[in-house]
Amino acid sequence: MAGKDPVSLHRLYGGKIEISPKVPLKSLSDFAVWYTPGVAEVSLAIEKDPDLSFELTSRWNLVAVISDATRVLGLGPLKPEAAYPVMEGKALLFKFLGGVDAVPIVHSKRKTTEFVDLVKSLEPSFGGVNIEDIESPKCFEVLEILRRELSIPVWHDDQQGTAAATLAGLINAFKIVGKDLRKSRIVLLGAGAANIALYTLLRRYGVPASNIAVLDRKGVLHPDRDDIDKLLFSNPYKYRIALETGGSGLPPGAGPDKALEGADALVAASRPGPGVVKPEWVRRMSKDPIVFALANPTPEIWPSEAREAGARVVATGRSDFPNQVNNALVFPGVFRGALDARARGISDSMVIAAAEELAAYAEEQGLSEDRILPQLDDWKVHPRVAAAVAAKASEEGLARKPLTYKAELERATEIILRARKLTSLVAEVWGERGV
Amino acid sequence: MYEAGVSVRKPRKGEEGELARLIYRFYAFNEEFDPAWALSDDAEERATEEARRAVEGGDIVFVAEVDGQIVGYIRGYVRELRLLKDGKIGVITELYVHPRFRGRRIGALLIDRFAEEARERGASRIAAEIPSSNIVAERFYSKLGFRNFMITYIKEV
Structure with a gap:
């Protein structure tokens, strides 16, 4: 199907997902159970104990994929309608890879407080919330408030997803070069959603703040920067990093050339290259440097250039x-x-x-400079991550229904295989016929 | 809990340069809140003059010193509303702590010292003037027990 005109294909199928029943319906009389009058009993049970909504309804597996369309893909702000196919695509991935039922929701509430209020009022319908394609720095605030105030999982892929995948890659890259990630100098180029979240995650992972230099377009985030007081208002997240890292020992105004001198790893998540990261900067890094150039569609530096400049591991x-x-x-x-x-x-x-499990899984399959992360087409990676996450939630007392690693590995495998079977059933029965 | 190594005292002769830089930063910081806070072209020179005045006395001025370096200052005066029973108020007009030294409660320490001096000058209350959209300052003063008291309206004439 790849290679065909996406607009025609979307028109042919009329979108990408649909809702279908999962109970065996034989006749209309079955509705006396699934709908009124039988359902009233279910309602009354949930009325007494709202947590029963996770047992008696589809809520347990239902996630809202929700966007205000202020930063859609790399396209900037779009009309909410225009963001819908992206959310729908994400919903398709949720089902195919994770067996999760996801509902695309686009809306016009662009103020932080309105966005937050909207999601909060939708909480009873969902088992989880995935916020998507929101501009920075609003995305930090929205995620922070929702994580604090909702009692279901809330996630922003551009922050946590990218940060976790990057951390997994870094863990294995550092194994390959034989250095200790927690004792190395790491430069984050670009201070958007991905790198600000990565900074927080690296700190939680145990990397001291003074080992991390974070740079935006104006250079290293530093307490002596001229615009530091303005950042306190315009981007308190950058402000906090500047104060915590103290500019990582660099002089105020230092750019990437200076910051990379002697650095062990670079994670660039800034703007499309090539040419954003110069090979001569990589040459000045320490021995066996690690270079992650994550901008899409074109990395900040071509992997071949980075390699030629001495990079040992490139992602x-x-x-x-x-x-x-x-x-x-x-x-x-x-x-x-x-x-x-x-x-x-x-x-x-x-x-x-999740990051550690990803790293461990890749390691089991054999680490090399070119294999630091699992392959995307290996579905077994998802039950593994699920098991690690469920076990950690249980250990931390965050689970309403605690699960062991082993129990969740089995359960997740079953659910994900079911979703894959459903998907291939659709392809088998209806083939490439439209709706 | 105050971080050890911070001392709060009146500014001394010879410290005008260091103080001027903080005064300038305070004004540059406020510039974004309202067009009425736009800096003059020679604001840096004027900051030096202000620092000189501050060292000479008159206003209530204190500086915070860490490792021999001036890292913050507070400035204000005692305002008297004569018809009121307790009409003397110590008004904080400027307070600034260098970003590198924030989070150590140096601002609170400066305010404590300011309050002490204001009391000595007959005031029973202290107040702070801040640009109305400076929510960070608002949060800061609220946390220290200040409440909203007066509102300043402004218009171009």
């Missing part, structure tokens, strides 16, 4: 190069595990558990 966001750092390795399993454990939220340690 990008693209599938046509080795070591693809892809959110899709993370979110299906994270939600599968969090939903199955009926987690009240997704903590940073659950995100780290």
Whole structure:
């Protein structure tokens, strides 16, 4: 199907997902159970104990994929309607990879408070919330408030998903070069959603703030920067990083050339290259440098250039190069595990558990410079992540229904295989016929 | 809990340069809140003059010193509303702590010292003037027990 005109294909099928029954319906009389009058009993039971909604309704497996369309893909702000096919595509991935039922929701509430209120009022319908394609720095605030105030998992892939996949890649890259990630100098180029979330995750993972330099277009985030007080208002997240890292020992105004001198790893998540990261900067890094150039569609530096400049391990966001750092390795399993454990939220340690599991899984299959992450087409990665996440949620007391690693591995495998079977059934029965 | 190594005292002669830089930063910081806060072209020179005045005395001025370096300051005066029973108010007009030294409660320490001085000058209350959209300052003062008292309206004439 790849290679065909996407608009015609979307028109042919009239979108990508649909809702179908999962109970065996024989006749209309069955509705006396599934609908009125029988359903009243179910309602009354839930009225007494709202947590029963996770047992007696489809809520346990239902996630809202919700966007205000302020930063759709790399296209900037679009009309909400225009963001819908993206959310629908994400919903398709949720089902195919994680066995999660996801509902696309686009809306016009662009103020943080309105966005947050909207999601909060929808909470009773869903087992989890995936916020998507929201501009920075609003995305930080929306995620932060929702994580605090909702008692279901809330996730923003551009932050946590990318950060977790990157951390997994870094864990294995550092194994290959034989250095300790927690004692190395790491430069994050670009201070958008991905790298700000990665910074937080690295800190939680145990990397000291002073080992991390974060750079935006104006150079290193530094307490002596001229615009530091303005950042306190325009982007308190960058402000906090500037103060915590103290500029990582660099002089105020230092750019990437200076910051990379002697650095062990670079994670660039800034703007499409090539030419954003110069080979001579990579040359000045320490021995066996690690270079992640994650911008799409073109990495900040071509992997071949980075390699020529001495990079030992190179990763990008693209599938046509080795070591693809892809959110899709993370979110299906994270939600599968969090939903199955009926987690009240997704903590940073659950995100780290997902990253460590990804790294461990890739290692089991044999690490090399070109194999630091699992392959995207290996479905078994998702039950593994789910098991690690559910076990961590249970250990932390965040699970309404605690599960062991082993129990969740079995459950997630079953659910994900069912989703894959359903998908192939549709293809078998209706083939490439439209609706 | 105050971080050890911070001392709060009046500014001394010879410290005008360091103080001027903080005064300038305070004004540059406020510039974004309202067009009425736009800096003059020679704001940096004027900051030096202000620092000189501050060292000479008159206003209530204190600086915070860490490792021999001036890292923050507070400035204000005592305002008297003569018809009121307790009409003397110590008004904080400027307060700034260098970003590198924030989060150590140096601002609170400066305010404590300011309050002490205001009391000595007959005030029974202290107040702070802040640009109305400075929510960070608002949060800061609320946390320290200040409440909303007066509102300043402004218009171009």
